[in-house]
Amino acid sequence: MNSKIKIETFEKNLEVISKAQAGDMLKFQRGLHSHWGIYTGNGEIIHRWDPNGDMSNAQVWKSKINDIMAYDGDLQIHNFLDDKKKPLPISVIVEKAENALGTKGYGLLDKNCEHFVTECRYGQATSRQV
Secondary structure: OOHHHHHHHHHHHHHHHHHOOOOOEEEEEEOOEEEEEEEEEOOEEEEEEOOOOOHHHOEEEEEEHHHHHOOOOOEEEOOOOOOOOOOOOHHHHHHHHHHOOOOEOOEOOOEOHHHHHHHHHHOOOOOOOO
């Protein structure tokens, strides 16, 4: 990938981060799939993943967004169910995410990163990727 494109993507993503509010669902587009996290403020997200790419060892982590952006891809604030479901209060969303830190396990059909963020934000896990 062209380094100019990477810089433009990084700058666009920084603008998205500046608009994010605690409790927002952040979507990192990665080609055919997306990675999701709950924004907790201070440039950090909580998300289900494995930094080594071995999803059999996935767990819920807190990470700096800049570390996740190193994997490339466009970043969006994507609270896609807000028009259908009322989000939980911000403090509850963040608390649910923080209480899940260290929780292990991954299932493509029932326990992926999108399931995690929708459970935190709306109280019901769902994924449109599967």
